[in-house]
Structure formats: C-alpha cells, structure tokens
Amino acid sequence: NAGVTQxxxxxxxxxxxxxxxxxxxxxxxxxxSWYRQDPGMGLRLIHYSVGAGITDQGEVxxxxxxxxSTTEDFPLRLLSAAPSQTSVYFCAISRLGEGGNEQFFGPxxxxxxx
Amino acid sequence: AQSVxxxxxxxxxxxxxxxxxxxxxxxxxNPYLFWYVQYPNRGLQFLLKYITGDNLVKGxxxxxxxxxxxxxxxxxxxxxxxxxxxxxxxxxxxxRLLDNQGGKLIFGQGTELxxxx
Numbered sequence: 001n002a003g004v005t006q007x008x009x010x011x012x013x014x015x016x017x018x019x020x021x022x023x024x025x026x027x028x029x030x031x032x033s034w035y036r037q038d039p040g041m042g043l044r045l046i047h048y049s050v051g052a053g054i055t056d057q058g059e060v061x062x063x064x065x066x067x068x069s070t071t072e073d074f075p076l077r078l079l080s081a082a083p084s085q086t087s088v089y090f091c092a093i094s095r096l097g098e099g100g101n102e103q104f105f106g107p108x109x110x111x112x113x114x
Numbered sequence: 115a116q117s118v119x120x121x122x123x124x125x126x127x128x129x130x131x132x133x134x135x136x137x138x139x140x141x142x143x144n145p146y147l148f149w150y151v152q153y154p155n156r157g158l159q160f161l162l163k164y165i166t167g168d169n170l171v172k173g174x175x176x177x178x179x180x181x182x183x184x185x186x187x188x189x190x191x192x193x194x195x196x197x198x199x200x201x202x203x204x205x206x207x208x209x210r211l212l213d214n215q216g217g218k219l220i221f222g223q224g225t226e227l228x229x230x231x
Contacts, residue, residue, distance in 0.1 A: 004157075033218070040123070042204060042223040043158075058218070090157055100146050100165035103219060105157035 002026055004106035006091050012112045013081045021076040021109050023091030029104070030096040032074040036060065036087040037108075043090065049074055050096060081113045116141045118207050120222035127195045127229050135190040135225045137205030147188040148206040148219065149179055158204060164188060175199070195229045202226050 007022045023032065033048035045058030049068040063085060065077040078085060088110050092103040117140045127133045139145055146165055150158040162173025169181045179190045188205060205222040 035221075040223055042118075042221040044221075045218065048218060092158075100163060102148060102160040102163055103158075104160070105150075107157045108155075 004091055004093055004104055006089075006106035006109050008109060009107070010110050012114065013078075014114050015082060017081050018077070018079050019081065021078075021089055021091075021111070023074045023076070023106060024072055025074075025091075025093045025104075026072065027093060027104065028071060029093040030071070031094045031101075031103075032068065033058070033092050033103070034064070034066065034074070034076045035090045035092060036085075037090060038087050046076065046089075081111075083113045085111065086113045087111060116207055116209050116220045118205050118220055118222035120203075120205055120225045122225050123223075124226045124228065127227070129197055129229055129231050130194050133192050133195040133199070133227065133229070135203050135205075135227060137188045137190065137222060139186050139188060139205070139207045141207055141209040143209045143211035146208045146210060147179075147181060148208075149173065149177070149188075149190050150204045150206065152202040152204065152224075154201075161190070161203075195227075197229050197231055200227055200229045 004025050030051050034046040035043040037043050044060045046064050047066040049055045052068050055066050088108050090108050091106040094103045095101045119138045148163045149161040151161050152158045162171050164171050164181045172178045177192050202224050204224050206219040208219050
C-alpha cells in the first residue's frame with residue numbers, strides 16, 4: 001500500500017516548456033488535490049477533485065490544468081511553464097463525507113523553471 | 115472568508131522544555147482544525163485534529179492542541195520537546211459549511227520549530 005505517489009521527484013524546465021506532474025493513489029479516496037508550497041506562504045490550493053470527471057479551481061489555478069478520468073490518478077499539467085511556477089508541488093487525498101477527514105500527502109515534486 | 119494565521123515564523127526551544135506553536139483562525143461557520151508536520155524534503159504528515167467534543171486533542175508523538183472557540187485559537191503544545199521535533203509545522207482549517215467541497219483546507223504559512231540540545 002503505497003498511499004500517494006508523485007513523479008517525478010525533481011524537474012528542471014525552461015520557460016515555455018510543458019510538462020505533467022503525476023499523482024496516483026491506492027487508497028480509493030474520492031478527494032484529490034494539488035498544492036504548491038512557497039517559502040513563507042504555506043500551502044496554496046491549485047485545483048481539486050471530488051471524484052472522477054469532476055474538477056474545480058482552488059486559490060491559485062492560473063497556468064495549471066487538471067483532469068480526473070479515474071479515481072486513482074490526478075495529473076497536473078503546466079502548458080507553458082513560467083519562472084513564477086518554480087515551487088514544490090504536493091498532491092493530497094482524503095475521504096469525502098463528514099468533514100473531519102484528514103488529508104494524506106505525497107512526497108512532493110520540486111520544480112525549477114529557468 | 116477562511117484564513118489561518120501562525121504569528122511566529124520560528125520558535126526556538128531547549129530540549130526538555132515545553133513548547134507551544136500558535137495558531138488562530140477565521141471561518142464563517144464552525145471549524146475543523148488540523149495540525150501537520152513537515153520534515154525536510156518530505157511531504158506533510160498529519161499530527162492531530164479537532165472535530166467536536168473535548169477541547170484538548172491528543173495526537174501523534176506526544177503532541178496535543180487546545181481548541182479555544184472564544185479566542186479562535188488552536189495552539190499546538192508538547193510538555194517536553196525533543197531535538198527530533200525540529201520541523202516545519204502547519205495549522206489548517208476547514209469550514210463545516212463547505213463540507214460539500216470535500217477536503218478543501220486552508221493552511222497557515224507555517225512555523226519552523228527548532229529544538230536545541
């Protein structure tokens with residue numbers, strides 16, 4: 001039971017390049033989300049999904065796209081990378097229902113955009 | 115609007131002394147409150163949560179937190195700090211009125227805890 005996995009662990013991009021950050025889970029949790037972590041700013045929600053076929057925007061969605069075709073996978077796409085997207089990206093999952101469910105986080109992807 | 119404030123960027127404590135990491139929140143309804151810990155180059159790990167009931171919540175690694183509704187606070191505490199407790203700590207809140215949005219959490223900016231021998 002791996003929980004939440006993220007690939008790659010590290011990535012360097014040039015401005016304008018595109019890439020997809022992968023997130024997969026084996027816990028069958030309905031809710032999946034992407035955060036970015038920047039120094040002194042905590043974690044900010046990019047996009048989230050409450051189930052397959054359903055996605056919605058978080059606090060900082062610009063420059064990112066997501067899709068949720070299966071319960072297990074929730075990829076995050078950068079269509080044209082910018083230096084402002086240099087950050088550490090975390091995928092998190094949780095059960096739905098009564099709101100006291102905690103989130104489980106992946107190990108993160110450290111992205112640098114030159 | 116929901117928000118979380120962690121007023122201290124860094125907390126320094128000597129090993130064996132009690133520690134407190136402060137958190138205050140603002141939500142329109144009643145909150146669910148969480149504490150997470152992040153060790154270097156790792157993801158966040160869940161420590162404890164307040165849902166309802168007893169205002170003093172006990173969690174992993176000897177940590178506890180006290181929910182104070184009148185002061186809208188949820189401070190993290192430990193009676194005796196260890197060097198291994200040194201890490202980045204995040205407080206997070208979710209408004210019960212937004213339960214239909216699943217696990218959507220708002221995080222504070224984090225507090226770096228440093229425990230010296």
